[in-house]
Amino acid sequence: MYKLLLVYKYLLSRRIALASVLSVTLGVATLVVVNAVMTGFATEMRERIRGILSDIVVEGGGIDGFPDVAGHMARIERAVGDKIAAMTPVVETFGLLSIDYMNQTQTIWVKIIGVDPVGKTRVGEFAEHLLYHRGPQPPSFDVPAPLREIERVFLQREGLVPDDWDSPSARLLPPQPVTSPSAVRGGVAPAEHQQQTDGYLDPNPFDDGPETEPAGAAATDAPLDFDHAPADASMGIVVPYLAVAYRDPVTKQDRILLPRGCPVRLVVPGSGKRPRPRFARFVIVDYFKSGMSEYDQTNCYVHIDDLRRLRGMGDRATSIQIKLKDYADAPYVVRTLRQIFPPGLYRIATWEELQGPLLAAVDTERRILTLLLFLIIAVAGFGILAIFSLIVVEKTRDIGILKALGASDAGIQGIFLGYGLALGAVGSAVGTFLGLQIVWNIDRIEHWMSVWTGREIFDRNLYYFDRIPTVVEPQTVALVAFGATMIALLASVWPARRAARLRTVEALRHE
Amino acid sequence: MSEAALRWQAVPSAPATAAEPLLRAIGLVKSYRQGAWPTRRRSLLRRGLDLLGRLRDGADGIEVPVLLGVDLEVQPGEFLCIVGQSGSGKSTLLHLLGTLDQPDTGEIWFEGRRIDRMPPRARDRLRNEAFGFVFQLYHLLPELTVLENVVLPLYVRYGLLQYWRYRRVWYQHARVLLERVGLEHRLHHKPRQLSGGEMQRAAIARALIADPTLLFADEPTGNLDPATGLEILELLLALNREQGLTVIMVTHDRELAALADRRLRLHAGRLVPEPDGPQLGVASPAQPTG
Numbered sequence: 160m161y162k163l164l165l166v167y168k169y170l171l172s173r174r175i176a177l178a179s180v181l182s183v184t185l186g187v188a189t190l191v192v193v194n195a196v197m198t199g200f201a202t203e204m205r206e207r208i209r210g211i212l213s214d215i216v217v218e219g220g221g222i223d224g225f226p227d228v229a230g231h232m233a234r235i236e237r238a239v240g241d242k243i244a245a246m247t248p249v250v251e252t253f254g255l256l257s258i259d260y261m262n263q264t265q266t267i268w269v270k271i272i273g274v275d276p277v278g279k280t281r282v283g284e285f286a287e288h289l290l291y292h293r294g295p296q297p298p299s300f301d302v303p304a305p306l307r308e309i310e311r312v313f314l315q316r317e318g319l320v321p322d323d324w325d326s327p328s329a330r331l332l333p334p335q336p337v338t339s340p341s342a343v344r345g346g347v348a349p350a351e352h353q354q355q356t357d358g359y360l361d362p363n364p365f366d367d368g369p370e371t372e373p374a375g376a377a378a379t380d381a382p383l384d385f386d387h388a389p390a391d392a393s394m395g396i397v398v399p400y401l402a403v404a405y406r407d408p409v410t411k412q413d414r415i416l417l418p419r420g421c422p423v424r425l426v427v428p429g430s431g432k433r434p435r436p437r438f439a440r441f442v443i444v445d446y447f448k449s450g451m452s453e454y455d456q457t458n459c460y461v462h463i464d465d466l467r468r469l470r471g472m473g474d475r476a477t478s479i480q481i482k483l484k485d486y487a488d489a490p491y492v493v494r495t496l497r498q499i500f501p502p503g504l505y506r507i508a509t510w511e512e513l514q515g516p517l518l519a520a521v522d523t524e525r526r527i528l529t530l531l532l533f534l535i536i537a538v539a540g541f542g543i544l545a546i547f548s549l550i551v552v553e554k555t556r557d558i559g560i561l562k563a564l565g566a567s568d569a570g571i572q573g574i575f576l577g578y579g580l581a582l583g584a585v586g587s588a589v590g591t592f593l594g595l596q597i598v599w600n601i602d603r604i605e606h607w608m609s610v611w612t613g614r615e616i617f618d619r620n621l622y623y624f625d626r627i628p629t630v631v632e633p634q635t636v637a638l639v640a641f642g643a644t645m646i647a648l649l650a651s652v653w654p655a656r657r658a659a660r661l662r663t664v665e666a667l668r669h670e
Numbered sequence: 671m672s673e674a675a676l677r678w679q680a681v682p683s684a685p686a687t688a689a690e691p692l693l694r695a696i697g698l699v700k701s702y703r704q705g706a707w708p709t710r711r712r713s714l715l716r717r718g719l720d721l722l723g724r725l726r727d728g729a730d731g732i733e734v735p736v737l738l739g740v741d742l743e744v745q746p747g748e749f750l751c752i753v754g755q756s757g758s759g760k761s762t763l764l765h766l767l768g769t770l771d772q773p774d775t776g777e778i779w780f781e782g783r784r785i786d787r788m789p790p791r792a793r794d795r796l797r798n799e800a801f802g803f804v805f806q807l808y809h810l811l812p813e814l815t816v817l818e819n820v821v822l823p824l825y826v827r828y829g830l831l832q833y834w835r836y837r838r839v840w841y842q843h844a845r846v847l848l849e850r851v852g853l854e855h856r857l858h859h860k861p862r863q864l865s866g867g868e869m870q871r872a873a874i875a876r877a878l879i880a881d882p883t884l885l886f887a888d889e890p891t892g893n894l895d896p897a898t899g900l901e902i903l904e905l906l907l908a909l910n911r912e913q914g915l916t917v918i919m920v921t922h923d924r925e926l927a928a929l930a931d932r933r934l935r936l937h938a939g940r941l942v943p944e945p946d947g948p949q950l951g952v953a954s955p956a957q958p959t960g
Contacts, residue, residue, distance in 0.1 A: 160829055164814075164818070164825060165811075168813035168814060556809065559809075561822075563768070563770055563803050564822060565827065566826050567790065567794045570826070664771045
């Protein structure tokens with residue numbers, strides 16, 4: 160009983176001890192905030208990745224994919240149909256996207272994803288990541304009439320006849336504007352352009368002779384007629400936002416360099432044992448902006464049928480994306496599908512497995528930060544140890560009095576252990592409260608700090624978050640508070656034992 | 671009791687007194703090591719340092735003999751005063767008798783039980799239940815109010831459950847005692863707000879709350895002016911007379927000591943009868959007191 164009373168009294172009367180616990184408070188607050196923000200980041204990122212990838216992906220056959228997609232889907236349906244909410248075939252390949260801006264041609268490598276917009280919308284988030292898409296209806300790759308008009312204006316302004324790029328000869332002799340249209344292009348200095356393209360046209364060491372590219376072979380390719388498609392039939396494409404936009408460093412406003420309706424050129428590997436490049440012109444119908452800079456740099460979406468025709472791959476698909484009714488079934492579904500589709504030919508994985516290294520990296524980061532911050536609290540523990548030792552010295556006579564009145568050694572030890580526990584609990588509670596307050600007002604605090612320091616703390620360029628994402632996990636907060644309390648308790652063990660061992664008589668004589 | 675009586679007879683030259691003494695000390699010897707570490711058990715590091723120090727001509731401390739064979743008997747209801755010069759070991763003797771410290775050799779018996787070698791928990795309980803202590807420097811806990819300080823021994827003795835059940839009784843008891851010592855107007859003051867005399871009164875009330883058999887007073891008037899000191903002593907005397915409380919008081923003030931039933935002088939590590947006292951209280955077996 161006297162232990163509780165004295166702990167209570169000491170708690171009220173000893174300000175210096177409260178000061179020592181301030182470091183525990185700050186440590187706990189920091190830990191709560193860091194954990195909430197990092198968990199928020201991770202959660203946000205996972206949600207976005209999951210939305211882009213869908214729950215389970217069945218991949219096979221490299222970039223050429225596997226045939227008989229409908230048959231595959233039927234087998235999946237038979238096996239685990241009751242667990243599946245939706246699935247859609249997808250064709251993924253790499254390619255080159257050439258964009259013209261201010262008379263300069265830039266070519267970047269992109270990931271070209273052929274999707275069925277309706278099916279893709281069902282298996283994951285797709286419409287949400289399109290910059291201009293509004294309304295509940297699924298997005299479409301059709302080029303509406305106004306964009307068509309813009310495209311025509313662009314093509315006229317550049318003096319490009321549609322066939323200039325898309326003709327079989329142009330396809331066989333890649334970007335070769337020097338041959339005829341240099342005069343037509345006008346704006347570009349011909350000599351300079353010549354030099355560039357000359358360098359580009361250096362004999363290809365991998366080119367194993369002229370017979371590999373006979374005009375006849377190309378002419379007999381199935382999608383040949385598609386290559387001849389007139390300009391007004393060019394297909395819609397969703398281009399990666401970061402590839403065509405830049406942020407003005409002064410105004411912080413994004414500027415899209417290529418408006419919708421602007422034509423772009425795409426080079427993709429054709430299908431078959433000996434892939435040949437295929438060229439096509441597309442019209443920008445939308446921009447892909449998910450907030451994950453990696454995807455926003457590289458992900459190009461076109462209609463799956465357009466891509467199949469362009470690459471001449473029939474009804475093949477490189478993967479089937481599956482959305483489950485309940486994600487908890489994922490391990491079962493993956494196991495079942497692995498039995499159906501031979502592992503050597505197909506890769507079946509959840510989105511988490513596909514993004515394993517990235518997610519693991521984020522988790523590792525969070526764990527290490529937590530560890531480091533706990534070390535800070537441990538340092539605070541040594542502060543408590545020092546102050547407690549001083550308090551024990553200061554209280555030596557009181558300890559003697561209590562022992563003279565019949566308090567046992569264990570009781571004396573209990574007073575100081577209880578005191579440490581109480582201080583730790585108070586420090587943790589205040590720290591948790593402080594941390595949660597910061598988490599809940601983090602955007603305001605960030606704004607305020609940015610104004611004060613004149614430096615942006617949270618660079619929204621990096622992640623395209625409008626607000627700092629935070630997720631408070633109650634069990635993490637509880638664990639942090641508990642851990643900090645335990646550190647305070649541990650720090651008081653040694654002083655408490657010292658107090659218990661004091662000899663009564665000498666303690667009483669202590670001045 | 672019977673077992674204790676047997677033990678008494680086993681002690682050589684045990685007196686055949688009619689009334690059994692309340693407290694009896696036999697051949698107490700105690701020496702102190704000056705400059706020693708104040709904790710009971712010493713750490714390994716400290717012991718290692720000791721060893722090194724002893725190799726270097728005993729820097730561990732000097733053995734100072736304090737008590738060289740003290741014999742004492744205290745009868746129930748007695749007011750015994752031990753006088754002596756400062757540094758003569760009066761307080762040490764009191765601490766030994768009150769089990770705050772252990773003698774090097776010798777025995778202490780209380781109500782037929784040997785108490786100098788009791789296990790720590792039993793000794794703690796004995797102190798709490800049978801002994802009351804009043805110190806020269808009052809030794810009140812500064813964080814607690816007067817009332818809480820007085821109830822403190824009961825806090826120490828009982829747990830939380832009993833506290834909830836009996837706290838009103840305890841506080842009532844404490845109020846009565848504080849009234850008895852004349853502090854009823856200071857119940858909720860902190861010790862630092864009180865004068866020396868008031869603090870000592872509070873300390874006496876605290877010593878009485880557990881209804882002790884034996885009260886140890888270590889220079890209770892040492893820090894007080896003569897008038898206040900006399901008041902305190904009169905309070906102790908009144909408790910002794912009215913309630914039959916046995917008191918062992920240590921003082922160096924002869925005038926105050928003259929008021930006690932019996933006076934002993936601690937001289938050169940031994941107890942001798944105070945020469946100018948009217949009564950002779952003797953601890954030697956040859957002269958039993960009665």
